[in-house]
Amino acid sequence: MTDSTRVRRPGSVGLLILAVILALGGGWLASWTRTDAGRVDVDTVRFVAADGRTMTAELYVPATATPTAPAPGVLAVHGYINDRETQSPYAIELARRGYVVVALDQSGHGNSDPPAFAAGYGGPDGLAYLRSLPMVDPERIVLSGHSMGGWAVLIAAGVAPDDYASIVVSGSSTGTLGAPEGTPQFPRNFGLVFSLYDEFSELMWGAPTGAGVVRTEKLADVFGTEPPVVPGRLYGDIDEGTARWLAQPPVTHPGDHITVAGVAPVIEWIQRTVPAPSPLPATDQEWMLKELGTGLGLLGMVLAFFAAGGLWLRTPAFAPLQRVPANGVGPSSAGWWLSALILIVVPVATYFWLNNQAAVWLPVNTWFPQQITNGIMVWAVANGALGLVLFLLWYALSGRRGGGAGVGLGGGVLRSIGLALATVGTGYLLLIVVNGLFGTDFRAWVVAARPLDALHARIAVVYLLPFVFFFATLGLTLHGQLRARQTTSTAAAVVGNGVLMLAGFAALLLIQYVPLLSGRPLPLGEPLLTIVGFQFLVLLPIAGMLSTYLFEKTGSVWPGAFANGLFVTWYIVASQATHVAL
Numbered sequence: 190m191t192d193s194t195r196v197r198r199p200g201s202v203g204l205l206i207l208a209v210i211l212a213l214g215g216g217w218l219a220s221w222t223r224t225d226a227g228r229v230d231v232d233t234v235r236f237v238a239a240d241g242r243t244m245t246a247e248l249y250v251p252a253t254a255t256p257t258a259p260a261p262g263v264l265a266v267h268g269y270i271n272d273r274e275t276q277s278p279y280a281i282e283l284a285r286r287g288y289v290v291v292a293l294d295q296s297g298h299g300n301s302d303p304p305a306f307a308a309g310y311g312g313p314d315g316l317a318y319l320r321s322l323p324m325v326d327p328e329r330i331v332l333s334g335h336s337m338g339g340w341a342v343l344i345a346a347g348v349a350p351d352d353y354a355s356i357v358v359s360g361s362s363t364g365t366l367g368a369p370e371g372t373p374q375f376p377r378n379f380g381l382v383f384s385l386y387d388e389f390s391e392l393m394w395g396a397p398t399g400a401g402v403v404r405t406e407k408l409a410d411v412f413g414t415e416p417p418v419v420p421g422r423l424y425g426d427i428d429e430g431t432a433r434w435l436a437q438p439p440v441t442h443p444g445d446h447i448t449v450a451g452v453a454p455v456i457e458w459i460q461r462t463v464p465a466p467s468p469l470p471a472t473d474q475e476w477m478l479k480e481l482g483t484g485l486g487l488l489g490m491v492l493a494f495f496a497a498g499g500l501w502l503r504t505p506a507f508a509p510l511q512r513v514p515a516n517g518v519g520p521s522s523a524g525w526w527l528s529a530l531i532l533i534v535v536p537v538a539t540y541f542w543l544n545n546q547a548a549v550w551l552p553v554n555t556w557f558p559q560q561i562t563n564g565i566m567v568w569a570v571a572n573g574a575l576g577l578v579l580f581l582l583w584y585a586l587s588g589r590r591g592g593g594a595g596v597g598l599g600g601g602v603l604r605s606i607g608l609a610l611a612t613v614g615t616g617y618l619l620l621i622v623v624n625g626l627f628g629t630d631f632r633a634w635v636v637a638a639r640p641l642d643a644l645h646a647r648i649a650v651v652y653l654l655p656f657v658f659f660f661a662t663l664g665l666t667l668h669g670q671l672r673a674r675q676t677t678s679t680a681a682a683v684v685g686n687g688v689l690m691l692a693g694f695a696a697l698l699l700i701q702y703v704p705l706l707s708g709r710p711l712p713l714g715e716p717l718l719t720i721v722g723f724q725f726l727v728l729l730p731i732a733g734m735l736s737t738y739l740f741e742k743t744g745s746v747w748p749g750a751f752a753n754g755l756f757v758t759w760y761i762v763a764s765q766a767t768h769v770a771l
Contacts, residue, residue, distance in 0.1 A: 201496050201499040201500045201503075202496075202500065204492055204496035204499075205492075205493060205496035205497065205500060205615075207489075207492060207496075208489040208490070208492040208493035208619065209489065209493070209619065210489070211485045211486065211488055212485070212486045212489035212490060212493070212619045212620075212622075212623050212631070213623065213626075214482075214485060215481070215482040215483060215484065215485030215486035215487075215488075215489060215623075215631075216483075216486055216623035216624075216626060216629050217482070217627060218478060218479070218481060218482030218485070219478075219479045219480075219481075219482030219483045219486070219627060219629040220482075220627035220628060220629055221478075221482075222281065222475060222476065222478040222479035222482065223249075223277060223280075223281050223479050223629075225251075225281070225284065225475075228252050228285075229249055229250065229251050229252070229285070230248075230249075230250045230252070231247060231248070231249050231250075231284075231628065232247070232248050232250075232628075233245060233247055233248075233300075233628065234247075234248045234291075236314075236318045238296075238302075238308060238311070238314040239308065239313070239314055240307070240308055242296070242301070242302035242307070242308070243301070243302050244293065244296070244301045244302070244311055244314055244315070244318070245273070245293075245294045245299055245300040245301050246273055246291045246292055246293045246294060246315065246318070247273045247274070247276075247277070247280065247290075247291075247292040248289075248290070248291055248292075248322075249280050249281075249283070249284035249288075249289065249290040249291075249292070250284075250289050250324060251284050251285075251287050251288070251289065251466075251467075253287055253466055253467070254287065254324040254325070254466075255324055256323040256324055259323070259324050259325055259326040260287055260288060260289050260324060260325065260326060260329075260466055261287075261288050261289070261325070261330070261331065261463045261464075261465070261466070262288065262289045262291070262319045262320070262322065262325035262326070262327075262329065262330050263279075263280075263283050263288045263289070263290045263291070263319075263330075263331045263332075263333055263459065264290075264291050264315050264316055264319045264330070264331070264333065264334075264342060264345070265279050265283075265290055265291065265292045265333045265334070265338075266292075266293050266295060266310070266311070266312060266315060266333070266334040266335070266338030266339075266341045266342055267292075267293075267294075267295065267334075267335055267336075267338045267446075268334075268335045268336025268337045268338050268339075268360070268361075269305075269336060269337040269717070269766065270298070270561055270721070270764065270765055271298065271335075271635075272294055272298055272299035272300075272637070272639070272764070273292040273293060273294045273299050274292075274299075274629075274630065274632065274637065275335070275446055275637075276292040276293075276333075276338075276446065277292065277476060278446055278447065278452045278476035278479075278480075279292075279333060279446065279452060279455055279456075280292045281475065281476040281479060282452060282456050282474055282476055283456065283459065283465075285467070285469065285475070286456070286460065286465035286466070286467050286468060286469055287465050287466030287467040288459070288465060288466075289319075289322060289324055289325050291315060291318060291322075293311055293312075293315040293338075293341075294311070295310050295311045295337070295338065295341060295766075296308055296310055296311040297766050297767045297768060298766050300642055302770075303558065303644075303766075303767035303768065303769060303771060304767065304768050304769055304770045305766040305767060305768050306367075306768070307770075309341060309344035309345065309348065309367070310337060310338070310340060310341035310344065310367075311341055312332075312334070312338075312340075312341030312342050312343075312344045312345035313344060313345045313349065315341070315345065316330070316332065316342075316345040316348075316349055316352060316353065317349075320352060327352070328354070329463045330352060330353040330354055330463075331353065331354060331355050331356065331357070331459050331462070331463050332345060332346055332353050332355075332356040332357075332376075333356070333357050333358070333359075333455060333459065334358050334359070334361060335358070335359045335360055335361065335445055335446050336359070336360045336361055336389070336442065336445075337361070337366075338358075338361070339358030339359065339360070339361020339362070339368070340361060340365060340367055340368035342356055342358065343358065343361075343363060343368040343369055344367060344368060344369065346369075346376040346377070347369040347375070347376075350375070350377070354377065354378065354462060354463050355377060355378035355379075355380065355427075355432075355458070355459070355462035355463055356376045356377065356378065356379055356380065357379075357380035357382065357454075357458045357459060358379075358380075358381060358382070359382040359383070359384075359445040359446070359451065359454075359455060360382070360383060360384065360387050360389060360442045360445050361381075361393060362392075362394050362407075363376075363407075363411055364407070365392065365393060371410070371411035372411065372413075373410075373412070373413030373425065373431060373433070374430075374431060377431075378427055378431075378432040378462045379411065379432070379433050379434075380432075380433075380434045380435075380436070380454070380459075381408075381411075381433075381434070381435050381436070382435075382436045382437075382438065382445065382451070382454045382455055382458075383399060383402050383435065383436075383437060384399050384437060384438050384439070384440045384441060384442065384444065384445055384451065385398075385400045385437050385438070385439045385440070385708075386398075386399050386439065386440060386441045386442075386444075386706055387399035387441060387442045387445075388442045388705065388711060388716035388719060388720060389442055389716050390402055390710075391710070392716070394407050394408055395407055397710045398705075398708060398709065399437070400437070400708060402418075403416065403417040403435070403437075404416045404417045408435075411433065412424045412425075412433040412435075413431075413433065418435050419435075420435045420436060420437045421434075421435070421436065422435075427461070427462055434461075436454035436457070436458075438451050438453070438454060441702075441705070441706075442716070442720065443634070443635055443723070447480070447634050449472060449474050449477075452474060452476070453471040453472050453474070454471070456471040456474075457471040479629075480633065480634070482629065483630065483631055483633065484632070484633035486619075486620075486623055486629070486630075486631040486632075487631040487632060487633050487636065489619065489631075490616040490619055490620060490631050490638060491731055493615050493616040493619050494612055494613065494615070494616050494731075494735055494752070494756070495734075495735065495738055496615075497611065497612045497615035497616065498608070498612040498735070498748070498752070499738075499742065501608055501612060501615075502608070502742055502743070506604075506607065507607065507608045507611070509601070509604065510601055510604055510605065510608060510742075510745065510748065511742060511743060512597065512743055512744035512745065513675070513744060514668070514672065514675070514740060514741060515672070515744065516672075516674060516675045517668075517671070517672025517673050517674055517675075519672075519673050519674040519677065524583070524587060524670070525670070525671060528579075528583065528666065529671060529689060531579065532576075532666055532671070532693075533689065533692045533696075534693060535572065535575065536568075536572050536693055536694075537693040537694055537696065537697045539568065539571065539572060540568060540694075540697070540718065540722070541713065541715045541718055543564070543567050543571050543572075544564035544565065544567070544568055544718055545564070545718075546567065547560075547563045547564040547567035547568070548560065548563075548564070550567060551563045551566075551567060553768040553769050554769060555769055555771060556651055557651065557652070558768055558769035558771060559652075559762065559765045559766060559767055559768065560765075560766065560768050561721065561761075561765050561766065562652060562761050562762060562765045564718075565721075566652055566656065569655060569656060569658075569659035570655050570658060570659060572659065572662075573658050573659040573661075573662040573663070574662070576662040576663065576666050577662045580662070580665040580666060580669060580670065583669075583670055584669070596664065596665055596668050596669045596745070596746050597740075597743065597744045597746055597747065598745070598746065598747075601743075601745055601747060602747055605743075605745060605747035605748045605750075605751055606747075606751050608739075608743075608748050608752075609748055609751030609752035609754075609755055610751075612739075612752050613752050613755040613756050616756075617759070620638060620640055621640060634723070635723050636723075636724050636727045636728075637764050638759075638760055638763070639763040639764055640763065641759055641762070641763050644771060645762050645763050645767075647771075648762050648767065648771075649759055649762040649763075652758050652761070652762055653755070653758045654754075656753075656754045656757050656758045657750055657751060657753075657754030659754075660732060660736065660749065660750040660751075660753040660754050660757070661746055661750035663732070663733075663736065663750075663753075664736050664740065664746030664749050664750050665746060667686050667689070667733060667736060667737060667740075668736070668737070668740045668746055669746075671686070671689070673685065679741040679742075682737050682741055683734045683737045683738050683741070685737075686733040686734060686736070686737040687730040687731075687733050687734040687737075688730075689733060690729040690730045690732065690733030690734075691726060691729065694725040694726050694729065695726060697719075697722060698719070698722055698723065698726070700712065700713065701713060701719050728757060728760065731756075732753040732756075735749060735752055735753060735756075736750070736752075736753055737749070739752060
């Protein structure tokens with residue numbers, strides 16, 4: 190029997206209106222900020238690389254830069270598994286100061302053709318494109334890159350040693366994974382921003398902590414001095430091209446491009462070596478408003494999922510799915526707490542190992558071409574399989590007595606797929622509209638929801654089923670073993686499961702970052718996967734809450750499983766590097 194009050198509560202229309210306002214308002218704010226209130230023209234550009242691949246970039250052109258009055262130019266390149274928008278804090282601030290900026294999508298990242306790592310990570314092609322622009326002075330070119338983007342611009346400097354005036358890299362290094370070795374003469378006018386708490390200090394400079402890089406022989410060899418290198422001291426001579434300078438802001442590796450302290454040294458070195466047409470203090474920064482705008486858009490998209498799910502269930506097409514969930518036991522038994530503990534602990538306990546094993550079990554190929562996505566998928570499928578086994582064992586032992594049968598597996602699958610498409614499609618449509626109107630997407634720091642291009646949409650189809658399986662088995666745990674009592678409000682059930690999904694990765698990141706921010710290395714190592722883990726702090730609670738919301742309306746795990754499978758597959762695939770040419 191259907192209890193329509195569980196679906197037709199007032200506020201769904203209002204929530205959707207709020208979601209639209211947040212998305213459109215955030216998009217306008219982001220656009221207004223990155224264009225400097227109309228004084229900078231920002232366009233997505235595409236150009237053909239030397240090997241025939243298509244590369245994409247965001248081109249920032251201040252109104253003062255023209256073919257008759259060319260401005261200095263900056264090539265800004267992001268790090269691994271990021272995209273051009275990650276460089277927007279640098280690009281916005283440099284364009285405000287009169288520089289023309291090309292924020293490049295690395296090879297195989299964003300909308301640039303795969304494979305990743307090809308052609309010097311795209312750095313040489315990006316430099317050639319920047320120099321070809323008529324509004325850019327080819328004698329005043331600066332190269333800037335974060336993390337792997339630093340290797341991209343260092344390779345560009347090595348390929349074209351006379352085509353740039355200075356270079357600055359953040360959280361990066363010379364002589365690593367294809368980047369040329371540094372000397373007191375190469376690269377020209379080298380600025381290094383390496384944060385005190387950078388997670389990659391061992392990989393980049395052979396130091397256990399970011400603070401320790403000053404004492405490494407590798408860094409001293411580049412600076413032409415004996416260790417330790419002194420942060421803030423100018424070594425060499427700018428006019429002769431031998432200048433060396435180190436800044437160590439008190440941030441982490443991903444904090445380099447999302448904090449005032451991390452962005453300021455990059456601006457300072459660029460203005461010091463290639464003076465700005467409209468100089469401003471390095472700490473005079475406005476990019477945060479753009480991040481606020483895209484963050485509001487991200488929030489609007491998530492709210493749209495919930496609003497749309499409730500509204501679509503009112504329509505004749507999906508109203509038959511409405512059902513009162515079976516009663517659960519709630520957190521009143523030892524079994525509930527044991528199941529909750531397993532849900533929290535097992536995914537994080539297996540996170541590093543399964544992601545690393547994926548490289549052995551499932552190397553990148555034409556079917557599964559994204560390395561990080563493969564790792565997450567293997568982790569998800571393995572945890573899903575384990576969750577299914579534990580659910581069946583629990584059900585056989587005590588599930589019938591605890592109401593475990595009421596998870597809605599019996600039918601409505603096709604209708605649930607339709608509801609999921611309509612629910613997630615509403616949020617995706619909001620993204621497409623905002624992207625078309627303002628040229629921005631939905632993101633907050635490392636969490637980014639990007640539109641799917643044709644290539645990524647094709648890739649996503651292959652990854653979809655494994656993620657649906659994971660979220661279906663997750664639904665069995667959340668809505669079978671851990672189902673709330675009927676007396677629990679929908680809001681309380683949604684929030685409670687969101688907290689459960691948050692707890693494990695929050696604990697993992699605390700274990701890693703409390704020592705790191707105290708000046709010690711990451712106790713568990715794994716810097717890349719640790720940083721990727723920040724996204725789980727957002728994705729897993731959203732998935733748990735959306736699954737719970739739809740279960741509360743339908744009494745079935747299927748709508749949430751399909752909706753989360755669609756959303757998470759789209760989210761991950763659109764944001765990851767593609768390692769195989771397709």
